[in-house]
Amino acid sequence: MNTSGLIVMVLSVGTAASLFSWCIYKVLTTPRETEKVHGVDLHTPDMDVDS
């Protein structure tokens, strides 16, 4: 790996890791944010209707 490859790798991995870390920090430090942030929650409300 040459120097420019090392720079691209460090920048790419560093940016991805920093952005993910910042999101986790923001979710955990904002009041009640853990209740308001959702992903693809596999348990959907229609599961409770006729189960």
Add this chain to the structure above:
Amino acid sequence: MAVAGSAVGLGNFLRFPGLAAQYGGGAFMIAYAISFLIIGLPIGWAEWAMGRYAGGKGFNSAPGAFAAILNKRWAKYIGIIGVIVPVMIYMYYVFIESWCLGYALKFWTGSVDLKTTDDAVAMFKTMSGQLVDGSALSLSWNTALPWLVVVFVFNFWLIYRGISGGIEKMCNLGMPILIVLALMVLTRVLTLGAPDPAKPHDNVVNGLGYMWNPSKVQIERTQPAPGEAKVVEELVGAAAITEAEQRVAASGGALKLVTITPWQQLQNPLMWMAAAAQIFFSLSVGFGVIIVYASYLRKTDDVVLSGLTASSANEFCEVALGGLITVPAAVAFLGLASVAGQGTFGLGFTVLPLVFAKMPLGTFFGGAFFFMLFIAAVTSSISMLQPGIAFLEEAMNVGRKVSVTILGMLTTLGVGFVVFFTKDLKALDTLDFWVGTFLIFILATIQIIVFGWHWGIERGLKEAHQGAAIRIPRFFGCIMKWICPVFLLVIFAMTVLTSVFGFDLSTRTFGNPSSYVVDLIGGVKDDKAVGTNLAAQLSVALVIIVAGFFALLSSRSKNFQRAEQGLNKHD
């Protein structure tokens, strides 16, 4: 963790490394990062906002959402694309998922005995049934069928009985398990050094170089004979390049050493297409999945940070884990030649098993890697079913269990079709192109146009910002209205020109249509006249039949009529 877990899938660990290596590593990362910024994040936020808006009016399916937003009769038919894409992709995704489970268990039981590349190719062809149509359907430890039955039943069992209690915990634990397993495999890979002292060039550092160096260095033939490849060999590492210079000097002008700069690589539209398609695939943007899950959120929920967190988790797994494991390990054990030209499946299911077979404790690490892929795939495949379930519930006005049963029958037929026509993986490949690439581009483009032009940026951002802890930066307004749609339309036009009409971007001339078109209507392939391919034709027919079935249900749905009239579903 649940947000992150739902975002990660097979694309992160199989598709991304293969594409990055194929298109020149560092240069591909530039196109990939730009695609993430101008299509991944904006369309993701648009989907989250539009889905939640539709959910507020009581509509959870993509046709319902489009009808509720556009208030037009034809809108529901556009929304059907958001049902076709996840349901049809599920039909082959679950097949690939079964390979992962099969490989994991075969590794852990010590029944993988690979010595050569031919062994690895034979193992994969047997597992996936590529030799003869129908061969994957034989019940054997070495074929996909037993694993497919387990995976298929597991998926529907989860979706039928509901994700609750222990299952919910298992799904929530999936992400930490996956990251721990990935970090273990990553640590092992990065500490490999040069496994074979007789081949010092085959080492992890050169593997990382192949993956990340922005410039590509290769030996080319100055005058290749007809049918002869122009590129002889790709090179990484100062020692290898010095040796190559001596070889070129001794060739008497037959060979030359060529350096391809990042700028030259960025002029290749195919690379931009690949980067955009990877963003769609890995972020589930344009799939019709996000819009459905967002519809279950409340006005007070935060869709901006939700979208950003899911995307960033996905990028972390893709770039920081997937990008550091697959290619470096393959180069260290098998050399550059084994990696160059390998596609997604080649790297994941032939090169990597061979790597693990040669690695100390490879039985454990191989099993762990493929089990990790299986865990990543399960959450993704379950999420692909929900758009179909929500659609059938709304279109037919039935409960969840009836909807799941109908979808179960439909996908059983579809998966059976894909698993029967396995020769050269023709059905899978055809569906992946026409649905997994073509329709996704169309849906994503429509979504961002609806957000930026029908709603308008002011209203769209206002909708997205409800309940949000962070605000979408203002410059994204310009990206969502202008840059993203234009970028997508240009890429889509390029895809149609090259993949459908056979336009050669390097010579700027029209050639023969691509194999995807030749398979359907016949034509010329490799300078020979070839006929049509039945499996490919039936695959496209299957898409049309499913689309027709969904359109028929939509046309008769009273719920969608209410959406068209601007009414709430439950008014």
